[in-house]
Amino acid sequence: MDVECRHIVELMQDVREMEIGKWYFAEGSYEGIPLVVSETQWGMANAAATTALAMERFHPCAVISQGTAGGHDPRLHTYDLVIGRQTVNVSAWKTRYRARGEGVDESTMEKLGVFAYDKEKRAFTQEVYHDCDALLFEAAMSLRDTYSFGKAVEGIMGTSDSWNCQIDRILFLHEFYGTAVEEMEGDAVAQICQTYDVPFLSIRVISNTVFEGDRDWDRKVGIACQDYVLRTIQNYVQRMEQTKG
Secondary structure (H helix, E strand, O other): OHHHHHHHHHHOEEEEEEEEOOEEEEEEEEOOEEEEEEEOOOOHHHHHHHHHHHHHHHOOOOEEEEEEEEEOOOOOOOOOEEEEEEEEEOOOEEOOOOOOOOOOOHHHOEEOOEEEEEOOOOEEEEEOEEEOOHHHHHHHHOOHHHOOOOOEEEEEEEEOOOOOOOHHHHHHHHHHHOEEEEEOOHHHHHHHHHHHOOOEEEEEEEEEOHHHOOOOOOOOHHHHHHHHHHHHHHHHHHHHHHHHO
16 A cells, blocks of 8 residues: 555655556665565555566566554554564465355364465475565564564564454464464565565564454554665665675
């Protein structure tokens, strides 16, 4: 959404805005670092499409999926930041057969996963979790003490085209998948990044959590996340240069 990316665009230099397909992109630089921002819109299909378009048009050296998220971990609060060591599609599952009238039993669900290209096997393979890039992860995690709006922690990002507001449902997903938050784009972006063999990381700020009651989500949290993402980008570029040196 606009509140999840506009702050970064406003801080960029030499910005060139464009529409590819029907999606918004902004190309420019931040502190001398070439940067492209994509406003993916909601949902996994949009996120996957814009990521694939970005790969073909801009050939990025790394991708960060960032924005807001709803809390899954009861220990986390609004404004806490989660750095994703993994992403998972929490709507990719399989249930066992039950006859009519036997009810719904989520306890027998199996994690199904999604398909992405495996460069080692040279084929599309089914995976439940997508790991982040180690260097990107280290660049983000090393900045945790600079985040002053709440805690900055590592966690698993849950992605689906769902918006869960029932505490028991959220606790089930948290326990079943190990998720810290839920959002609607991250794992789809990770899937495309793996297919293109491009380093990926997801960073999300908690805009609302049902464990704090039935509240509207806080739209101001996006700025805190975007500032952290920009610092992560700078740190990542420095680490890349050190690695090359």
